Amino acid sequence: MTPPTSAAVPASSGLPAAVLWDMDGTLVDTEPYWMAAEKELVGSFGGTWTHDDGLLLVGQGLWTSAEILREHGVDLPADDIVHRLTDRVQEKLATEGVPWRPGARELLSELRERGVRTALVTMSVRRMAEQIVENIPFDAFDLIVSGDEVEQPKPHPEPYLRAAEQLGVDPRDAVAIEDSLVGLAAAVASGAAAIGVPHIVPLPTSDEHTLWDTLAGRTADDIAAVAAARGAASTEAEAR
Template structure:
């Protein structure tokens, strides 16, 4: 989709819920995972760290641990890699992080309109709660984290679980994403996906709206457009 999200066309599609990805969409925290994994590679790997790939962005902790073992020769078992990664990220979060432009404003608008909301992330709940903590109380009705699903993104399960917990129909949910894995997850669940790519390009496709930024974008404009 490439139409203007600020279209004045009358609203034709109700929205049951808004579903936000976290790292790279709500919060500018994708780089914290990169830094944490880089530190593990430096300390325990047999090869120097390289550039992050599209495969790593938005990947589950299981997939990330396997990638570090395979590509960088990290000499730790998967559980230990995951534990160290989470510890590093939580420590970095305590030092402070930035929000992605426009994301909090859209979330606040949804709350003001009475539209239910969920945070849908491949990150563990401890990290999701740490990121959500500075937001106003009750900003999210539901948090779906890595522990809550058997399969994480790009599987549709996270978004299907979020929609079910909110009592929403997936096809009437508006999902906000930044990565290929996340976009596929939301789209496969049947959601309408607003994508603001951060580290990798996401191709245009049916039921996707690609934007450069959420800054200045109104949820009511998106609802009218979609």
Template sequence: MADDATAGLPAALLWDMDGTLVDTEPYWIETEFALADRYGGTWSRAQALDLVGNDLLTSGRYIREHMGIDLTPERIVEELLDGVVARVEQAVPWVPGARELVLEARAAGIACALVTMSYERFVAPILAHLPPETFRVIVTGDKVELGKPHPEPYLTAAAALGVAPGDCVAIEDSNTGAKSAEAAGCTVLVVENHVPVLPGPRRVLRPTLEGLSPGDLGALLLR
């Protein structure tokens, strides 16, 4: 049972990373165009946006087919990671309000998990800019069998925290991620970034994270 300090708050916040916590989608897109230039492929911004929220190997297969380069999906993923890690080590582009909200949630005693399809070696340099154990659980794309839009990533995070998905608010910026969290049973706070996100039965759309408090997130829970 919740104590007075946590009554009305979500049991946990389950955070997507790319486009939600940090606006790294431009880093991925720049790296994809650099990959096309390096190997003589063709690429477009529309194709890049098709990949937002996807499991990385799914993106690697898509790039191999549509960019027309003779690399394995696994190699494509590693080269993409090389590029975005180098960029994020230079600067972490926080989404407005995101860093403040995750730190307020931590101070309020709300458990936070990071649920991202990026790989661990990309997550590490971003987490280095937050206090230790800001996220009690970290679920990355290289640690799950089925990535977003499958519910496994969010189910894994909730189980690791020992909470019911229905008592959690997931924070997402893509249809792929929202489908994953919704299928897991979470309330999904959607803040669009680079791609439009459709309405859904467990989705609450907001224009920004700025100004939101942990108490505001508790009021969003859909029972």
């Protein structure tokens, strides 16, 4: 990905300076691919991996997940586990296709048409993120921040802070879209206005984030409304 060259979105537009997207479970429905790969890997070492086990890894950094898999009997170094799982998921993407989440590409396309800067902030490794982005038929992202490029994975805010820094925006002027508890925690901690779109795991109601049932039918103006509400709440808090 190349650095953004377009001018910043005018404040008068009401749109945020940037929208930061999670990938697995938010942009694409790859969690079932990951769960199948995990079950296959654990089974190859004689262990059992259930759906509930897989839920524990949703949103986690891959190296964090690798240590949990090692606890379930996968006798491999963490790096090998990460690479084996990624290889398997990439094989599924190549043979079974990229399963897009409802409304995600449409919303992303509209944001780009209206000049909003975007970043893909994923705990998957870069080569997989690039495979996903290559399947989007328009210039979707100004940059990628991937799990193999950060020291602290989600729920730490580093991935989102890094994305905002590379985009040249204040994270408080950005909106982040996530599907997991771990991802939402990272987004909120970064200072961005956070939107949770539950998928595999339920998300709680909270004053710290906005919940949408789906991205289907959502527009850039809906994103602007979330940013405006966050700005109003911050102004009110500062006035107290």
